[in-house]
Amino acid sequence: MPIQQLPDVLVNQIAAGEVIERPASVVKELVENALDAGATRIDIDIEEGGARLIRIRDDGGGIPPNELPLALSRHATSKIANLDDLEAVATLGFRGEALPSIASVSRFALTSRPSDAEHAVRLEVDGGRIGAPTPAAHPAGTSVEVRDLFFNVPARRRFLRAERTEFGHIDDWLRMLSLARPECQIKLQHNGKQVRLYRPGLDDAGRMRRLLDALGDGFASQCLAIDQEAAGLRLFGWVGLPTASRSQADQQYFFVNGRAVRDRVVSHAVKQAYADVLFHGRHPAFVLFLEIDPRRVDVNVHPAKHEVRFRDQRLVHDFLYRTLHQVLAETRAGAAAAQSLPAEFATQDAHDSGSIVARPNHGYAPHQPAMRLPVAETLAAYRSLYSTPASQAASSAPSGLPTAEAAEDMPPLGFALAQLKGIYVLAENAQGLVLVDMHAAHERISYERLKQAMDSEGIRSTPLLVPISLAVSEREAEFVELNTESLAALGFAMLRSGPQSISLREVPALLEGVDVRQLALDVVADLLEHGSTRRIEEQRNELLATMACHASVRANRKLSLAEMNALLRDMEATERSAQCNHGRPTWTQLSLQELDRLFLRGR
The missing domain is CATH 3.30.230.10 (Ribosomal Protein S5; domain 2)
Incomplete structure (x- = not known):
């Protein structure tokens, strides 16, 4: 075929194929236009999952009558005017393709009225054919109607999913938008029934x-x-x-x-x-x-x-x-x-109500400073150091519970009361009852101290008896050649040995025995992609987590009140101690109000 200029209708439909995937895509483009126009309220009406009707009404700035036809032209926009604007885009939309693309695959109507205009103007488009502007009654703002989406592109229409699925995509996208723009009220209706109402929140x-x-x-x-x-x-x-x-x-x-x-x-x-x-x-x-x-x-x-x-x-x-x-x-x-949660935020899921977790509060100083391992301690000594949760720590409280203790002076996790089934530690704090999984908690404490000790010592290298040759891309080989010092700081000695090969001569000492071949390749790839890598740290942490698990106190071991209190104080002083190495919680809180509800007190 000879080279020829494509007709505008076909150009618009090609663009629609890029930006209009399904009804949710139409909603996205139109709602973003409304937000860019300064809307503080957006009403969205959907019928049959958006296949039959999508109507978006906003209270934004509106479009002057003489600009309405231009709004339906490709690459026509009020949001950028030159290259400087493009390089500093502050609006959600800027391409000027949304309206003509949508209008080319639907029965489309645009009604708009600026706040200073006497009346609105309506412009209809049917399959890309633009009609004449006509006066209309409409409050300040803009309404866009999109009917029979893809009616003239049957192949695209056949790709639409069930009504419930398509509406689900719209609902999901508006949920995300509601988080981004809390100042704007968003109302969503489907088949004449209100489904969502996101009220504005300015504080x-x-x-x-x-x-x-x-x-x-x-x-x-x-x-x-x-x-x-x-x-x-x-x-x-x-x-x-x-x-x-x-x-x-x-x-x-x-x-x-x-x-x-x-x-x-x-x-x-x-x-x-x-x-x-x-x-x-x-x-x-x-x-x-x-x-x-x-x-x-x-x-x-x-x-x-x-x-x-x-x-x-x-x-x-x-x-x-x-x-x-x-x-x-x-x-x-x-x-x-x-x-x-504040009363005004109470939800219907009362049985699932929890508490807002605020920023960590460090106002309380533990009675006993956390133990710190000497930097020079060897890995072989760690297991013996942590044979008990309080091997070198004194009790933080008397063996009996201090009943006269003031609430403001009580530690966050309180003081130990007893041990349950050799697994859980029960304690009383200012809020009520605290339950601690003693193995999970001690595992995290041991793990964090192992990491601190290793970080203090730095990364030591050990030479390989036989250097390992690795096949890499030419770009990776060049990177290794230019970054030998950075790799050495991570414990690797690598040299370029050919156009597409490198020689691995030294590896981090702690990771001896792991698959250093794959690790070295991953480290180089990470450095190339992100400029940094945590592969070595992750491998090291995996080994230390295993050691911490084996070194931690086991279930069914009887602990004294002094040992239990020492464990509580260590938890309060240890980073990430709210969960174990595997992401499970180490403790939970039952407030006095929750306990009262369990026993129907006050009812």
Whole structure:
């Protein structure tokens, strides 16, 4: 065929194939336009999962009558005007493709009225054919109707799923949007019935209400608030506790300058931050917002705007990892004072109500400082050092419970009362009853101390009797040649031995016996991709976790009150002690109110 110019209708339908995957895609594009127009209220009506009707009404700025036809032209937008604007995009939309693409595969109507106009103007499009503008009655703002989606593209229409499935995608996307824009009211109706109403929240209480509306009490009661700034970056939001992990990655929301994105740099940083506290196969839950100079992030890399590209990926990766790693490290047992959810946030799932976990509180200083291993201790000595949970620690309290002790002077985990079945430690604190899994708790304490000892000693290398030759890409071989010092700091001695080969001569001493061939390849790949690696640390931690498990106090071992109290004090002073090495909780709290409910007291 000769080269020829494509007709506008076909061009628009090709663009629709890129950005309009299903009804949820239409809702996304239209709602983002409403938000960019300054809307504070958005009403969404859906019929038959969006296949029959999608109607979006907002109270935004509206479109002047003379600009309505231009709004349905490709690459026509009010959001950017030059290259400088494109490199610093602050709006959700900017391509100018959404309206003409949607109009080309549906029966489309656009009605809009600026606040200073006497009346609205309506413009209808049928399969790409634009009609004449007509006056209409409409409040200030814009309404968009999309009927019979893909009616003129039957192959695309056949790919639509069941009505319930398509509406589920719309509902899921609006849930995510409600988290990003708590200041905007969003109402969703399906087949004439109201399904969702996200009320606006402008303060902390309102944002917490929006969090509860979107994700339920299960997340809100088991999360940590986070707000950190560094190097021109700000990360804030909520991260779920390790003990509140999920079987699927279905509660992971990340926003860059208010835009929901999926990014492998972000995913890798979050995965690494949770690596030491999460059970294998489980996924963390989080709602996180990253604020960054728009000029430092490129949003023009995906037609549907799902992905972004950071100018300095390593900086963003390290900032995310270090911030989350630090927050999770502060999940000491008893450190976060639990408080009941405010009454106005009570949900219908009363049986599942929990408590909001605030930022860790370090106001209490343990009676006895935590034990610290001498740096020079050898690995062989660790097992004997931890033969008991309080091998070198004095009791933090008298053998009997201090009944006259003031509540404000009581340690977070209180004082031991007894031992149950040789497995659990029962203690009383200011809130009520504390139950501790003594093996899980001591395992975490032992593990953290082993890591501290190894970190103090640094990474020592041991030479291989026979160097190992590794086949790599030319890019990887060149990287090794230029970064021998960085690799040596990680305990590896590598030399380039050919255009596509390297020679491995030394490995970290602690990891002797593991598959160093694969480990070395993974380390080089990580450094190339992210500029950093935690492979060695992860391998080391896996070995130390095994040692800590074997060295920890076992079930059915009788402990004295002094030993139990020493274990409680160590838990309060140890990072990540709220969960064991496998992500299981080490302790739980039963408040006096919960105990009263169990026995129907006060009813």
